[in-house]
Amino acid sequence: DAKTTQPNSMESNEEEPVHLPCNHSTISGTDYIHWYRQLPSQGPEYVIHGLTSNVNNRMASLAIAEDRKSSTLILHRATLRDAAVYYCILRDAIGYSGAGSYQLTFGKGTKLSVIP
Amino acid sequence: DAGVTQSPTHLIKTRGQQVTLRCSPKSGHDTVSWYQQALGQGPQFIFQYYEEEERQRGNFPDRFSGHQFPNYSSELNVNALLLGDSALYLCASTKTGGSYWGNQPQHFGDGTRLSIL
Numbered sequence: 001d002a003k004t005t006q007p008n009s010m011e012s013n014e015e016e017p018v019h020l021p022c023n024h025s026t027i028s029g030t031d032y033i034h035w036y037r038q039l040p041s042q043g044p045e046y047v048i049h050g051l052t053s054n055v056n057n058r059m060a061s062l063a064i065a066e067d068r069k070s071s072t073l074i075l076h077r078a079t080l081r082d083a084a085v086y087y088c089i090l091r092d093a094i095g096y097s098g099a100g101s102y103q104l105t106f107g108k109g110t111k112l113s114v115i116p
Numbered sequence: 117d118a119g120v121t122q123s124p125t126h127l128i129k130t131r132g133q134q135v136t137l138r139c140s141p142k143s144g145h146d147t148v149s150w151y152q153q154a155l156g157q158g159p160q161f162i163f164q165y166y167e168e169e170e171r172q173r174g175n176f177p178d179r180f181s182g183h184q185f186p187n188y189s190s191e192l193n194v195n196a197l198l199l200g201d202s203a204l205y206l207c208a209s210t211k212t213g214g215s216y217w218g219n220q221p222q223h224f225g226d227g228t229r230l231s232i233l
Contacts, residue, residue: 003205026211032219032222042226043120043206043208043224043225043226043227044159044206044208044222044224046221046222046223049219049221051219070142085158087158091219102224103149103161103164104149104151104159104176104208105161106151106158106160108156108157108158109158109159114156
């Protein structure tokens with residue numbers, strides 16, 4: 001899988017928007033961009049994914065640069081519950097049948113602190 | 117709808133012992149993956165099971181083995197425990213039908229915290 005680069009940590013004030021950046025300059029044309037987050041003492045939680053177009057769901061928005069070499073996860077109003085480590089991961093969109101591969105390769109992610 | 121459940125939540129063992137961790141996937145899921153997460157690090161892939169067979173393996177020694185049962189639940193076994201095996205062990209499930217696509221999210225349990233004394 002192609003590598004991603006994220007800041008080690010970020011801070012945000014509660015109820016303000018948060019923009020979490022991810023650089024993936026070696027992304028291939030068939031890579032999906034996935035975001036997971038891990039709250040303290042919990043397993044990772046899927047947040048959102050996209051391929052080329054910006055995506056929205058109930059948790060967040062994903063903005064993908066036109067050249068796809070970077071993306072930004074947007075939390076529209078940070079709450080204390082959003083304090084977590086956020087991981088940006090690339091996944092090959094090409095499917096495999098039979099004994100295929102589907103592992104997630106995690107980096108260290110971005111630790112988001114939310115200030116009340 | 118129950119998500120991924122893991123047991124036990126915490127476990128303490130001594131060096132040289134053996135341990136078995138258990139995972140029940142989310143309802144409807146057929147593929148289970150195991151990850152090891154050391155303190156302050158991201159999870160590292162151990163292996164993945166589909167149709168009761170190990171389909172892919174990460175860079176872990178043979179002391180780490182697993183099993184998947186007909187009901188899709190899974191076990192992770194670690195033999196000859198070392199101090200370095202102390203970590204959070206995570207189970208993740210997804211529905212693949214044997215085909216793996218880049219847009220399939222994985223669902224994680226909250227893990228088993230294994231401490232080796």
